[in-house]
Amino acid sequence: MSDSFFGFDTTLPPLDSDQLTGLGETIGGQKDEIEEEELESKFKGISLDSGEDFEVYDDERDFCLDTQLEETGDDYNDETFGQVGDIGQDFDYTESTAKIVNTIQKEEEIYVNRRESSNNSENVDEPNKRRPSYAALWGNDSNIIVNGHSPPLPEPPISPSIWGTFHPPSNRKDSLSLVQDGTIPQRYTPPQTSPLPPGFGLSSNRMPMTLEEIEAQLIKQAGLPEKKMLSLAEVEAAIMGINGRPQQLPIHATSEAAYRDQETIAYLEQEALREQEALMYRERKRREKQRKLADMSRYNGLMTQSDKDWINKIQISQLVTDDPYADDFYFQVYSAIRNRQTQPHMSAFSPHGGAGFMGHERRHRSRGSESGLLKMQQQVLRIVNDARRKPKLTQLSLEGALGKIALNSVRNPRQLLQVSSKHNETHHHTGPGSGNHQQHQKIPSISSHGIIDHRKVLRSIENVYTAVLALEELRRNQPPLPRPYVDHEREAIEKWNEEYTELAKTMWEELRVTEMIGVSYPHPFISILSVAKGKKVIPRVLRHCLPDQILTLITMLVANFETLDVCKGAIWGTQGVVSPAMLDEVELYMNTVVPPLLQFVAEAPMRIVLGLFGLFVERNNIVWVARSKVGLAFLTMFLSRTEILKQGGGAMQGLPLPEERELSQWQEIYNRLFSLLQNHFLSLFPPFNIGIDDMYVWQFLAAMAVGASTDQQHILVTEVRERVLDTVIQATRLANDKSSSHKIANVNLFLNALGLDASQLKI
Amino acid sequence: MTEETNTAPVEPAAVEEPLDLVRLSLDERIYVKLRGDRELRGKLHAYDGHLNMVLSEVEETITIVEINDETYEEVIRTVKRTLEMLFVRGDGVILVSPPVRTGS
Numbered sequence: 001m002s003d004s005f006f007g008f009d010t011t012l013p014p015l016d017s018d019q020l021t022g023l024g025e026t027i028g029g030q031k032d033e034i035e036e037e038e039l040e041s042k043f044k045g046i047s048l049d050s051g052e053d054f055e056v057y058d059d060e061r062d063f064c065l066d067t068q069l070e071e072t073g074d075d076y077n078d079e080t081f082g083q084v085g086d087i088g089q090d091f092d093y094t095e096s097t098a099k100i101v102n103t104i105q106k107e108e109e110i111y112v113n114r115r116e117s118s119n120n121s122e123n124v125d126e127p128n129k130r131r132p133s134y135a136a137l138w139g140n141d142s143n144i145i146v147n148g149h150s151p152p153l154p155e156p157p158i159s160p161s162i163w164g165t166f167h168p169p170s171n172r173k174d175s176l177s178l179v180q181d182g183t184i185p186q187r188y189t190p191p192q193t194s195p196l197p198p199g200f201g202l203s204s205n206r207m208p209m210t211l212e213e214i215e216a217q218l219i220k221q222a223g224l225p226e227k228k229m230l231s232l233a234e235v236e237a238a239i240m241g242i243n244g245r246p247q248q249l250p251i252h253a254t255s256e257a258a259y260r261d262q263e264t265i266a267y268l269e270q271e272a273l274r275e276q277e278a279l280m281y282r283e284r285k286r287r288e289k290q291r292k293l294a295d296m297s298r299y300n301g302l303m304t305q306s307d308k309d310w311i312n313k314i315q316i317s318q319l320v321t322d323d324p325y326a327d328d329f330y331f332q333v334y335s336a337i338r339n340r341q342t343q344p345h346m347s348a349f350s351p352h353g354g355a356g357f358m359g360h361e362r363r364h365r366s367r368g369s370e371s372g373l374l375k376m377q378q379q380v381l382r383i384v385n386d387a388r389r390k391p392k393l394t395q396l397s398l399e400g401a402l403g404k405i406a407l408n409s410v411r412n413p414r415q416l417l418q419v420s421s422k423h424n425e426t427h428h429h430t431g432p433g434s435g436n437h438q439q440h441q442k443i444p445s446i447s448s449h450g451i452i453d454h455r456k457v458l459r460s461i462e463n464v465y466t467a468v469l470a471l472e473e474l475r476r477n478q479p480p481l482p483r484p485y486v487d488h489e490r491e492a493i494e495k496w497n498e499e500y501t502e503l504a505k506t507m508w509e510e511l512r513v514t515e516m517i518g519v520s521y522p523h524p525f526i527s528i529l530s531v532a533k534g535k536k537v538i539p540r541v542l543r544h545c546l547p548d549q550i551l552t553l554i555t556m557l558v559a560n561f562e563t564l565d566v567c568k569g570a571i572w573g574t575q576g577v578v579s580p581a582m583l584d585e586v587e588l589y590m591n592t593v594v595p596p597l598l599q600f601v602a603e604a605p606m607r608i609v610l611g612l613f614g615l616f617v618e619r620n621n622i623v624w625v626a627r628s629k630v631g632l633a634f635l636t637m638f639l640s641r642t643e644i645l646k647q648g649g650g651a652m653q654g655l656p657l658p659e660e661r662e663l664s665q666w667q668e669i670y671n672r673l674f675s676l677l678q679n680h681f682l683s684l685f686p687p688f689n690i691g692i693d694d695m696y697v698w699q700f701l702a703a704m705a706v707g708a709s710t711d712q713q714h715i716l717v718t719e720v721r722e723r724v725l726d727t728v729i730q731a732t733r734l735a736n737d738k739s740s741s742h743k744i745a746n747v748n749l750f751l752n753a754l755g756l757d758a759s760q761l762k763i
Numbered sequence: 764m765t766e767e768t769n770t771a772p773v774e775p776a777a778v779e780e781p782l783d784l785v786r787l788s789l790d791e792r793i794y795v796k797l798r799g800d801r802e803l804r805g806k807l808h809a810y811d812g813h814l815n816m817v818l819s820e821v822e823e824t825i826t827i828v829e830i831n832d833e834t835y836e837e838v839i840r841t842v843k844r845t846l847e848m849l850f851v852r853g854d855g856v857i858l859v860s861p862p863v864r865t866g867s
């Protein structure tokens with residue numbers, strides 16, 4: 001048609017309708033051959049030969065029904081309908097149809113022969129050409145139609161198996177005729193609706209039976225129970241109702257009349273009536289439901305399994321990711337937690353979407369739809385592998401197309417703005433080539449002119465988090481230990497080590513532990529610890545730190561302890577009340593920062609503990625710091641660790657007993673601490689009766705008491721005597737209360753260390 | 764920010780693009796103004812480029828203007844409610860404000 005450009009006459013000789021349809025169908029048929037690319041071609045096929053064939057098909061089937069009726073149905077009409085006198089033949093179209101059956105057959109033969117002679121080359125495709133478009137969709141054989149044209153054959157070769165994979169679009173008329181087929185078998189026996197073999201619904205294309213079909217089958221098998229009879233009568237009545245003659249009432253009236261003749265008890269009658277009504281109501285409901293189901297099932301089987309797979313593929317491919325932790329982090333964590341909690345029940349909640357398919361979730365499967373899910377999983381696996389094999393294209397240039405075609409996806413949405421990514425380069429690129437000097441340039445100092453910029457502190461914390469997350473990610477993807485002589489495994493672990501070290505270094509630098517003391521106030525690291533999220537990250541940071549890094553960190557912390565927010569901001573007494581927000585911060589600090597440090601100190605040798613202890617006492621205003629909970633906790637930590645080591649507890653870690661020099665050093669520090677705190681022991685306690693648990697103070701006093709000389713013990717007892725008595729008195733007043741025993745236990749922590757007990761006290 | 768560029772031009776500033784400011788407010792209590800005369804105060808847990816946010820311990824304030832039928836006077840009242848955890852869809856966000864720091 002485009003040849004008109006050259007000035008030729010391009011009008012084709014007129015085609016008759018047969019040729020036209022043939023043309024369209026030939027295209028469709030060829031497309032059908034390429035089964036692999038079927039989806040697109042099917043769409044084309046539909047557009048090419050829709051409509052017309054559809055109607056043809058319907059007509060032919062109806063026609064077929066009629067002739068079948070004539071063929072086998074009339075024999076028992078008398079029995080079924082009783083004697084019905086002489087009925088005029090003028091409306092009996094079936095018979096007149098029968099008369100022309102032979103003519104039709106002949107026509108059909110002529111038609112087929114003509115087609116065969118006209119295009120011999122396409123002989124094989126002949127049946128396909130007559131295939132209605134949607135039959136092509138089901139990929140079924142098309143003998144249906146060709147055979148449909150030869151109704152007088154005694155046994156039409158339309159085997160139920162063909163229908164088994166082919167489900168006609170159900171309409172009201174069909175379903176009703178099916179029901180009738182069940183009730184009055186003599187009337188119609190069209191082969192299409194003959195009883196379907198069991199397993200019909202499980203055929204490869206998964207065409208479900210309509211409810212009517214199932215029901216008809218059931219009725220047959222059940223041998224028409226009493227209850228069913230009524231409902232069928234109603235169906236009958238409904239058919240009559242379609243004809244405009246409502247006959248429901250007469251039917252019931254007669255049955256009721258018979259009932260009344262036998263027993264004239266009004267009560268029973270009413271009962272029966274109510275039953276009937278209920279039955280009718282249920283029946284109405286059922287019919288309504290059936291109608292809806294039929295309505296819905298109109299499009300059943302319109303898509304083949306491969307169509308469905310295709311759609312699934314489109315949907316799932318959006319969710320598939322190489323890196324479930326990055327793209328679906330919360331689900332991963334959630335399912336990990338859930339997995340741990342409810343291990344045995346997990347299978348029931350197997351995820352149906354999302355990246356969960358990727359990782360360990362794949363081994364869970366639901367019991368119910370195992371095969372379906374299995375299929376789904378296999379498909380997902382295939383998609384993932386495909387995606388892995390093909391590099392992610394962001395654009396595509398087709399031959400002959402102008403410009404490039406952008407391929408958008410959830411991961412790569414259409415770009416609307418072009419923003420330079422300078423930021424990313426400076427902050428996230430830590431290539432192996434970048435030297436130490438460069439590294440330091442990248443980390444901006446947190447202060448300018450000694451003044452801390454709060455935003456820079458926050459920025460540092462964010463960078464620490466970024467590094468920590470990357471490190472954790474690396475830890476999860478740690479390659480297995482290399483086997484000897486397997487080069488690529490060794491290379492993998494070397495590469496991994498390199499990346500890990502690099503990231504750990506970045507993290508460490510962002511923490512700013514090693515920055516000079518005294519340049520800025522407070523120290524950058526302390527500033528980081530003064531923010532809640534800075535405290536929270538510490539346990540995660542320490543997991544990636546080397547022991548001497550931890551030591552550096554703890555040294556820095558100890559040296560600058562009094563500038564910590566939780567220390568300077570949470571001192572009882574002078575400022576009066578400590579705000580609840582600060583108490584939360586203290587609690588957070590105790591729960592996040594202290595435990596890993598405590599663990600470190602609990603394994604440290606005497607030399608290191610003494611070093612830290614000494615530094616703590618020297619660098620901080622002890623009287624001040626000890627009044628905060630965190631300060632006291634640190635002191636307690638050092639005291640108890642040294643005490644354990646003194647008594648030979650270090651043997652567990654293979655540490656020798658402390659040397660003489662160390663013991664004297666300890667005594668020196670202890671005495672210094674004691675003399676500093678002397679006359680202030682009572683002030684260590686939080687105000688009495690404000691609901692703060694003072695256990696940590698008793699713990700500290702106990703730790704002090706253990707190491708104290710007799711004189712020192714005496715001083716201790718004298719100073720806190722008042723508090724001891726107050727607490728015990730309060731506890732006795734509160735008798736029976738839970739807090740009373742707790743208070744006594746607190747006091748006993750201290751008293752037991754002195755070899756006393758609260759029960760010995762006389763009040 | 765001008766101060767930084769003067770003193771240390773080599774160093775990247777703490778805030779380089781608008782969303783950095785939101786990032787620095789992670790885990791802090793922020794103020795969010797929403798369309799429909801709604802305001803939120805809560806702890807920011809997560810956000811994205813659309814300013815979808817997850818907030819916890821949220822206090823929502825809704826301002827309602829009612830017109831008196833008889834006097835045609837505008838009566839302004841606020842309704843407050845607290846929510847433990849909240850997902851805020853970004854298309855309603857007008858303003859996000861980092862926490863106001865007092866002291867230090």
